[in-house]
Amino acid sequence: MPDWNQIVRERLAAITLKIADREDVCAELAAHLEETYENSRAKGLPAQAAFERSMQEVDDWRALTREIRRTKSEDGLMNYRTKTLWLPALVTFLGASVSLMLCQFFGTQPRIVWVGHDAIWFYWPWLATLPIFGAVGACLSQRAQGPTAVRLAAGLSPALTMLTVMSLVLPFGVAIDGFHFFQLVSFGLGLVNWVAIPAFALLVGELPFLRSTT
Amino acid sequence: MTKRIRSKIARGSGELAILSLLAEERLYGFEIARQIGERTGGALQFTLASLYPLLYEMEKKGWVDGRWQPNQAGRDRRYYSLTAAGRRQLAPLRAEWKSFFVALDALAGVSHA
Numbered sequence: 001m002p003d004w005n006q007i008v009r010e011r012l013a014a015i016t017l018k019i020a021d022r023e024d025v026c027a028e029l030a031a032h033l034e035e036t037y038e039n040s041r042a043k044g045l046p047a048q049a050a051f052e053r054s055m056q057e058v059d060d061w062r063a064l065t066r067e068i069r070r071t072k073s074e075d076g077l078m079n080y081r082t083k084t085l086w087l088p089a090l091v092t093f094l095g096a097s098v099s100l101m102l103c104q105f106f107g108t109q110p111r112i113v114w115v116g117h118d119a120i121w122f123y124w125p126w127l128a129t130l131p132i133f134g135a136v137g138a139c140l141s142q143r144a145q146g147p148t149a150v151r152l153a154a155g156l157s158p159a160l161t162m163l164t165v166m167s168l169v170l171p172f173g174v175a176i177d178g179f180h181f182f183q184l185v186s187f188g189l190g191l192v193n194w195v196a197i198p199a200f201a202l203l204v205g206e207l208p209f210l211r212s213t214t
Numbered sequence: 215m216t217k218r219i220r221s222k223i224a225r226g227s228g229e230l231a232i233l234s235l236l237a238e239e240r241l242y243g244f245e246i247a248r249q250i251g252e253r254t255g256g257a258l259q260f261t262l263a264s265l266y267p268l269l270y271e272m273e274k275k276g277w278v279d280g281r282w283q284p285n286q287a288g289r290d291r292r293y294y295s296l297t298a299a300g301r302r303q304l305a306p307l308r309a310e311w312k313s314f315f316v317a318l319d320a321l322a323g324v325s326h327a
Contacts (some may be wrong), residue, residue: 024282025266028243028292032262037291057262067267071274139275 002037002051004030013062016081017072018145025068033057089157092137094156096198099129117182120191122197130198131205133144133158138209149212155206159199166190228268229277230307231258233300241305242291243269269294279305 008030015022033054040050058064103126110121137155146154148149153160170187231250235241241249272278277300280292283306318324
């Protein structure tokens with residue numbers, strides 16, 4: 001007997017609904033496919049033919065995902081995304097930015113580790129605040145019933161924003177100055193300073209809010 | 215044998231078909247699809263992909279109410295029942311379709327011989 005729950009879950013993976021709604025939809029559609037399969041088997045179809053008959057119930061899973069998302073979401077897709085991703089991400093980003101500004105305003109100095117001409121620096125007071133903002137972002141997303149991946153993204157928004165900015169800046173640097181090996185080294189260290197280390201600190205705060213809840 | 219009606223027409227009539235069935239008894243999705251197929255001689259057929267978005271849309275409008283019920287066979291089923299709002303929709307929808315058939319008959323002569 002095919003695992004219909006698994007089959008439906010995989011095909012509806014992109015659906016953005018509240019966790020409880022998503023579970024309901026997956027269970028209901030899986031039950032329908034299972035009954036279609038059993039019905040076909042009862043009529044004497046071999047297992048493979050019955051499986052194929054059940055799968056013919058849906059010819060475009062992506063279209064079905066869109067349809068269900070449209071009909072199931074209470075306030076429309078944008079509002080749900082706003083509540084689960086954009087708003088928590090904005091709060092996290094603003095919190096982390098204000099924290100960095102305050103650290104600089106009060107003159108706290110980073111601990112610098114030199115790597116050739118470049119430096120890895122640890123802004124300990126700032127890094128110490130990041131788990132709080134990571135937790136706030138993931139918690140807000142969790143309260144809005146965002147899925148785990150969305151909660152993770154919301155809490156990591158400062159690091160993801162920096163990753164995006166740096167990824168956009170690198171090609172410009174290469175275009176203006178030409179390609180040099182040390183550019184890659186600087187880019188790599190920039191990733192460590194502004195993406196990897198902050199992401200780790202944010203993730204520490206997020207962890208309690210990443211477990212699935214139903 | 216009744217010829218199967220093309221999906222767009224079937225979908226348009228879906229609300230009336232589902233409301234009519236649920237006016238008689240509570241049913242779950244698979245059974246709704248099965249009964250529609252059987253009672254129309256296969257002319258109207260709903261697949262999973264065409265049925266559930268419609269059911270969810272009707273539930274959102276408050277016409278039907280879906281509730282999970284344990285089933286002795288082991289698989290829980292989500293039964294749909296008609297709400298008061300859904301019952302109120304039934305008569306106007308029937309009238310609307312009747313007018314539609316009368317109009318179409320006048321235009322294209324599609325009534326039964």
